[in-house]
Amino acid sequence: MRGPQLQQKLLALLLALLATACSSLPPPVLPELAESTQRIPVVLVPGATGATLQERDSGKIVWGRGRDLIRPHDGGYGLALPIAGGVVGETNLEPGEVIEEMRLAGVIRKAIYSPIVEVLEANGYRLGDLADPAPGDDLFLYAYDWRQDNILSARRLAELLEGVRQARGDERLPVALICQSNGAYICRWLAKFGKASLEEAEAGGMAMPEGVEVAKVILAGT
Secondary structure (H helix, E strand, O other), rough: HHHHHHHHHHHHHHHHHHHHHHHHOOOOOHHHHHHHEEEEEEEEOOOOOOEEEEEEEOOHHHHHHHHHHOOOOOHHHHHHHOOOOOOOOOEEEEEEOOOEEOOOOOOEEEEEOOOOOOOOHHOOOOOEEOOOOOOOEEEEEOOOOOOHHHHHHHHHHHHHHHHHHHHOOOOOOOEEEEEEEHHHHHHHHHHHOOOOOOOHHHOOOOOOOOOOEEEEEEEEEO
């Protein structure tokens, strides 16, 4: 199932998800999609603050836990990047994982992106790691450093998608992007300019990885 058919099924799934998000109903399942063997990969790109940030050397999480909303680590100053004079990328923090669920005091549990993952998994998608994809993986969560320039995040995603194409052994890889809030800026840049820098884009250049195609961009709360 490819092209318009897949796009329609994904949209139908998301609409069904919205209808059941506040209920205890099980994830909706579309048999045509769940039984398909030709699903194109789906990538979820969250909004700002939608991925954990951790110390590069120790792996300690400094953003992404429930308590960070109430009492951020060191008041949140450790998350700040220089307003001027600093070089982008010179930071001890790196993205960890997309926040699927947030807990507070071990009692309060709030679903963040887990409903989207659950509904896609219920329809046959297999969650994989963008940095280390397996041939059969077709669902990915893109954790990016939301403090950085969105263009850098788009270029990094383009590189990771090329890695997915190679892992699958596909000559051409169409992908569907589900992007929420700030993720829309990343996905729109990727779809239009690929790996191009701002300077290259202003000069009319585009640098989508050869063999990677953005087949569909689904915007949620953008």
